[in-house]
Amino acid sequence: xxxxxxxxxxxxxxxxxxxxxxxxxxxxxxxxxxxxxxxxxxxxxxxxxxxxxxxxxxxxxxxxxxxxxxxxxxxxxxxxxxxxxxxxxxxxxxxxxxxxxxxxxxxxxxxxxxxxxxxxxxxxxxxxxxxxxxxxxxxxxxxxxxxxxxxxxxxxxxxxxxxxxxxxxxxxxxxxxxxxxxxxxxxxxxxxxxxxxxxxxxxxxxxxxxxxxxxxxxxxxxxxxxxxxxxxxxxxxxxxxxxxxxxxxxxxxxxxxxxxxxxxxxxxxx
Amino acid sequence: xxxxxxxxxxxxxxxxxxxxxxxxxxxxxxxxxxxxxxxxxxxxxxxxxxxxxxxxxxxxxxxxxxxxxxxxxxxxxxxxxxxxxxxxxxxxxxxxxxxxxxxxxxxxxxxxxxxxxxxxxxxxxxxxxxxxxxxxxxxxxxxxxxxxxxxxxxxxxxxxxxxxxxxxxxxxxxxxxxxxxxxxxxxxxxxxxxxxxxxxxxxxxxxxxxxxxxxxxxxxxxxxxxxxxxxxxxxxxxxxxxxxxxxxxxxxxxx
Ligand SMILES: Nc1ncnc2c1ncn2[C@@H]1O[C@H](COP(=O)(O)OP(=O)(O)O)[C@@H](O)[C@H]1O
Ligand SMILES: [Mg+2]
Numbered sequence: 001x002x003x004x005x006x007x008x009x010x011x012x013x014x015x016x017x018x019x020x021x022x023x024x025x026x027x028x029x030x031x032x033x034x035x036x037x038x039x040x041x042x043x044x045x046x047x048x049x050x051x052x053x054x055x056x057x058x059x060x061x062x063x064x065x066x067x068x069x070x071x072x073x074x075x076x077x078x079x080x081x082x083x084x085x086x087x088x089x090x091x092x093x094x095x096x097x098x099x100x101x102x103x104x105x106x107x108x109x110x111x112x113x114x115x116x117x118x119x120x121x122x123x124x125x126x127x128x129x130x131x132x133x134x135x136x137x138x139x140x141x142x143x144x145x146x147x148x149x150x151x152x153x154x155x156x157x158x159x160x161x162x163x164x165x166x167x168x169x170x171x172x173x174x175x176x177x178x179x180x181x182x183x184x185x186x187x188x189x190x191x192x193x194x195x196x197x198x199x200x201x202x203x204x205x206x207x208x209x210x211x212x213x214x215x216x217x218x219x220x221x222x223x224x225x226x227x228x229x230x231x232x233x234x235x236x237x238x239x240x241x242x243x244x245x246x247x248x249x250x251x252x253x254x255x256x257x258x259x260x261x262x263x264x265x266x267x268x269x270x
Numbered sequence: 271x272x273x274x275x276x277x278x279x280x281x282x283x284x285x286x287x288x289x290x291x292x293x294x295x296x297x298x299x300x301x302x303x304x305x306x307x308x309x310x311x312x313x314x315x316x317x318x319x320x321x322x323x324x325x326x327x328x329x330x331x332x333x334x335x336x337x338x339x340x341x342x343x344x345x346x347x348x349x350x351x352x353x354x355x356x357x358x359x360x361x362x363x364x365x366x367x368x369x370x371x372x373x374x375x376x377x378x379x380x381x382x383x384x385x386x387x388x389x390x391x392x393x394x395x396x397x398x399x400x401x402x403x404x405x406x407x408x409x410x411x412x413x414x415x416x417x418x419x420x421x422x423x424x425x426x427x428x429x430x431x432x433x434x435x436x437x438x439x440x441x442x443x444x445x446x447x448x449x450x451x452x453x454x455x456x457x458x459x460x461x462x463x464x465x466x467x468x469x470x471x472x473x474x475x476x477x478x479x480x481x482x483x484x485x486x487x488x489x490x491x492x493x494x495x496x497x498x499x500x501x502x503x504x505x506x507x508x509x510x511x512x513x514x515x516x517x518x519x520x521x522x523x524x525x
Contacts, residue, residue: 173351
C-alpha cells in the first residue's frame with residue numbers, strides 16, 4: 001500500500017447553517033425591555049438628567065394611579081369608556097363582518113362596495129367627529145358612531161380578504177356533496193375565513209381604542225379620553241401618563257383576549 | 271345506474287381541452303381514465319359529476335339511482351378536501367346533515383362507514399393529526415357514507431407515498447370485492463389502472479380524444495402483482511401513451 005493512501009484525511013464537523021427564521025415567544029423578554037425603560041426613566045428623573053418637564057417620575061405616575069383607584073375615580077372614568085368601546089366596536093365589527101362576507105360572496109356587492117370602502121378607508125375618522133355630532137348629537141351617539149365607523153372599514157377589508165382566501169376545493173367539495181348554499185356559507189366559508197377575520201379584529205380593536213380618546217374630546221365629562229385630555233391641557237404629566245398607561249393596558253388585555261379566542265377557536269390549524 | 275357521455279367537447283377560452291368524447295360507464299364497473307397530464311381528465315370528471323357544463327355534448331344518467339342513495343354522483347379528490355376544523359366524525363356528518371340525517375341515524379351510518387374503512391379508532395381525530403393515507407381513507411369513508419351510485423375518483427392516490435398507495439389500493443380492491451360499486455377512476459398511473467379497472471380509457475394529449483378503450487377480463491379479486499396477462503395490458507397501455515406523453519411534455523404551453 002502506498003504512503004499516500006495510508007494518510008488519514010482530516011475530519012471536521014459539517015458546518016451548521018440551518019435554523020433561524022422561526023421566531024418563538026419569550027414572555028420575559030418583553031417584560032424585561034419594559035422594566036428597563038421604566039427603571040431608566042425613574043433613575044433619570046431622580047438624578048436630574050431628565051427634566052421633570054419632559055417626563056414625569058414613574059413612581060409619581062404610580063401614586064397618581066393609586067389615587068385614582070382609592071378615590072373611585074378610576075371606575076368612574078373606565079366605566080363609560082369601556083361601554084363606548086364595547087358598543088361602538090360591536091356595531092362596527094358586526095356590520096363590517098356582515099358586509100365583508102357579502103362582498104366575498106356576491107359580485108354585485110363586491111363591485112358596488114369595494115370602491116366605497118376604499119374611498120372611506122383613508123379618511124381620518126377623527127375629522128368626521130363634528131359631522132357625527134351634528135348627525136347623532138353631542139351625547140353617546142356620536143361617540144358610538146365614531147368608534148363604529150373606525151372599526152368598520154378595517155374589518156370589512158380583512159373579512160372579504162379572508163373569504164377570498166377560503167380554499168376553493170373545499171367549496172367544490174361541498175357542492176359535489178349537494179350541500180345547500182347556506183350550509184356551504186355556514187359550515188365551510190365562515191369557519192374557513194375565521195383566522196383572517198380574527199387577525200383583522202386585532203387591528204380594528206386597536207383602532208377602536210385610538211378613536212375612543214378622540215371621541216371623548218367633545219362633550220364627555222367622564223372617560224379615559226376625557227381624563228387624558230384634561231390632564232394634557234393642564235400640562236399635568238403624571239395624570240396624562242396614568243391615563244396613557246390605562247389605554248396601553250387595555251390594548252394588551254384586548255390583544256391577549258383575542259389570542260385566547262384564537263387558540264380555542266383555531267386549534268384545528270396545523 | 272349507468273352513465274353515458276355523448277360526444278362531449280369543451281374549450282376554455284381559445285383552448286380546446288376535450289374533443290368528441292363518447293363513453294359508457296356501466297353499473298358495477300370501474301372505468302379507469304388515463305392520459306398524459308393536462309389532457310382534460312379532471313375536466314371530464316367535473317362534467318360527469320355536474321360541477322361544470324361542457325361546451326358541447328351531454329352527460330346522461332341512465333335509470334334511477336338505487337333507493338337510499340343520498341348523493342348519486344360522489345367525488346373523492348386528490349387533495350382529500352377534508353374540513354380541517356372538523357374531526358373525522360364531523361367531516362362525515364357534514365355530508366349527512368344536509369339530508370336531514372342527524373343523531374342516532376347519523377351515528378349509525380358514520381360508525382358503519384368508519385368500520386368499513388378501518389377508521390373506527392380515529393373518529394375523534396382532527397385532519398392535522400392524520401397521515402396522508404389516513405386522510406384519503408376518511409375522504410373515501412365520507413364518499414361511502416352518502417351511498418353513491420357512481421364514485422368519481424380524481425387521482426385519489428397521487429398525493430401519497432408508494433407504500434401508502436399500495437395499502438390503499440388493496441383497501442379499494444377489497445371494498446369493491448365485498449360490495450361492488452360503480453366508479454370512474456382518473457389516474458396517470460397505469461399499474462393502478464390495470465389493478466382496479468374493468469375498462470381502461472386512454473385519452474390523447476390535449477385536446478383530449480379517445481385513443482383506445484382496453485377491456486380487462488380478469489376479475490378484480492384475482493388480479494395479483496406480476497400477473498403476465500396484466501403486465502401485457504400495462505405494456506400495451508404504455509405503448510399507446512408513450513408518444514402522447516412525450517409530445518405533451520414537450521409542447522409549449524400557449525396560455
Ligand atoms: N378552469 C379552467 N380554466 C381554464 N383552463 C383550464 C381550467 N381547468 C383546466 N384548464 C386547462 O384544461 C386542460 C386540462 O386540464 P385538466 O382537466 O386538469 O387535465 P388533467 O387532469 O388531465 O391533468 C389544462 O391545459 C388546463 O390548463
Ligand atoms: Mg387532473
